[in-house]
Amino acid sequence: MTQAQNLRALLEQDTCHMMPCCFDALSAKLIAQEGYALTFMSGFAASASRLGEPDLGLMSYGEVVDQVNNITSAINIPLIGDGDTGYGNAMNVRRTVAGFAKAGCAAVMIEDQLAPKRCGHTPGKAVVSRDEAFDRIRAAVDQREALREKGGDILILARTDARYEHGLGEAIARAEVFAELGADILFVEAPTSESEMRDVCGALPGPKMANIVEGGDTPDLPIELLHEIGYSIATYPLTLMASAMQAMVTTLRDMRCGTRPDLMDFGELRERIGFDAYYEGSEQYASSRRGSGGQ
Structure with a gap:
């Protein structure tokens, strides 16, 4: 099975997978050694580790793909890569998806923030228009299908940060269209209460991801409760980085x-x-x- 197929199989399980995030090959290797089923390359942590700089769009596409290559070479579990905004227009998004697939990612995350993007739990976030957001996901899905025609594969994790600027209703509305466009996993960033998290999962189809930042906006709920709410993945982007620092x-x-x-x-x-x-x-x-x- 490919890592994309492995990830699909994990998403079909009736559970919420705890997903510690890595930032380099060694942290990813430790996650795999401790028996976790999958991991995510945190853009926040990778920028801190590789550049010693904050996650404010400073890492280039080439640097990110290089980091992904190092990580996938060190592990045999699915890796979800942080593709940020796709590094440009819709055609750049397609290149990003293709590059992450070639590097061995099981999935790539594409989001609707304005570039340069910001960490989802820091102030000053802004999102692009609906049309531009939808074009990004449409382009990502188109590239996924083009890869499949040639024997490749990757999943699309579609993220919206609209909650911060426009409210939860707008974020859910965007994510609904992401699903209609063919996104495999949905991620509404930074709901601020358990009630909002239930609204997200109740309104949206398919696998959903929760982002748990210790000290961030989203409640740090037990994994069993996240499963009951309706999440398939709970990602912990800074736990290892904060612990190591x-x-x-x-x-x-x-x-x-x-x-x-x-x-x-x-x-x-x-x-x-x-x-x-x-x-x-x-x-x-x-x-x-x-x-x-x-x-």
Whole structure:
């Protein structure tokens, strides 16, 4: 099965999948090692990791696809990639979908924010007109179908941020049209209460995704309740990034004070990164055992 097919099979299950988000190959590898069924490359976290800059449209299409390539090469579970606004007009959206599919993504997210986009839980968001939003999703779906004709595949995750500027009704109306256009997964960003989340799931067909940002606008509800409300995926875009940053800052401060940091055992660290698997695989090659790359 392709990763797109794997994702479809997961979405058919009667559950809400907890989806921790990665930001690079190592964080994705850890998610897979801990038995999670799928992951998402968070644009917020990837921009912070790769550029050391906020998620305000600073990463280019090429940089994002490169990051996706690194991640899909390291894992064997479905990855959903953050395609932002598609990086231009409808034809750019088609190129984005094709590029993410070629890089091995199971799905790509396309949203209706004005470019440059902003994190969904920060102020100042604005969305494009309905017509432009619909053109983006129509183009994404058209490219998905073109890929299928050539043996490729990818799912389209359609996102709207209209709740912030225009209210929940407008966001639901946009998402309804996204579904009619053929989007595979719907994502209404930043509902602000459990009641709004129920309104979203009650009004929209097919799989829906909830975005849980600790300290953000959307309630951090238990996964069982999210399933009961009607969500198929609960994504946690900043949990690993925030945890890693907190651990690194704490360790740096402890080192200055002479305190021994609480570290992962060196043996486990090597094993999780892949040293043990490398050495085991290299046993069949004499030059690899010697560590020689030349004569």
